[in-house]
Amino acid sequence: MSTLPQIEPTGATGEVAELLAEVKKNMGAVPNLVKVMAGSPALLKGWLALSGALSDGVLAPAIRERLAIATAEFNSCEYCLSAHTYVAAKVAKVEATELEAARDAKSADPRAAALLALSDAIIRGHGKVDRTVLADARTAGVTDGEIIEIVGNLALNILTNYLNNVADTDNEWPLVKPRTHS
Template sequence: MSALPQIEPADAMGAAADVLVQTRKTLGSVPNMAKAMANSPAVLKGYLALSTALSGGVISAPAREQLALAAAEYNRCEYCLSAHTFIGSKVAKLSPEEIERARHAESSDPHVAALLALSDAIARGRGAVDDTVLKTARAAGVSDAEIAEVVGNLALNILTNYFNILADTDNDFPAVTPHEQN
């Protein structure tokens, strides 16, 4: 059972009702994470705004899903790992092999592998990375815009990972559990 109540759209009032309507328009549905985030309409609005902004960036939707999978695995967030496995498979059309690779911050695509390695280094270093990490990413063709968006995507994923872990959000996706070790 979730540690935060999940506000059903039909029962929501005021700002929570408004942002849940916006959620359905933006995402096409209202997942349990959004229902829990609606306890603070500001948090849900912030999540939607950053997610929408990054979806218009230079990193492709499949690569964003791979970044989300790597972060969820690293942070051991079952809810996000389940959600992004489902979305990665059904929407972004990632193969089961690429989904598994992403969970290890790897990809068969060298450019995506460089994005994942950069994101992983940033997460593990809490923002501090060695100059060679950036040089390696740039040598693989990662642009300055992509470097900035990797940080943005990592921030978005940490928000959702930590929120769902703390809230113990009821999983509304086929369950995928983190591997034993990161």
């Protein structure tokens, strides 16, 4: 049972009702995470803005989903790991072997592997990375724009990981349990 209330769209009023209606229109449903976020319209608006902006960025959906899986695994967020594994498989069409590898910030694809390795180094270093890590990423073809968006995706994913871990959000996704405990 969630430790923070989940605001149902049918009971929402004012700005919260408008935001939840926008989510339902864009996503087809209102995930429980969003229902928790609705407790703070400011946070919900910020999350919608950042996630929308990053979805228009240079990183492909399949990469963003793998980055989210790696971050959720690192932060032991069952909700996000479950949600992003489902979305990666069903929407972004990421193969099962790649879903499993993403949990360890790895990929058989060299480009995806470089992006995941950089993201992993950033999260493990709490934002501090050795210049050789950046040089290795650039040698693998990672652009400055991609480096910046990796940081943005980390911020977005850490936000949802932490909120779900604090709220113990009710998980409506097919369950994927984290292996690690950071």
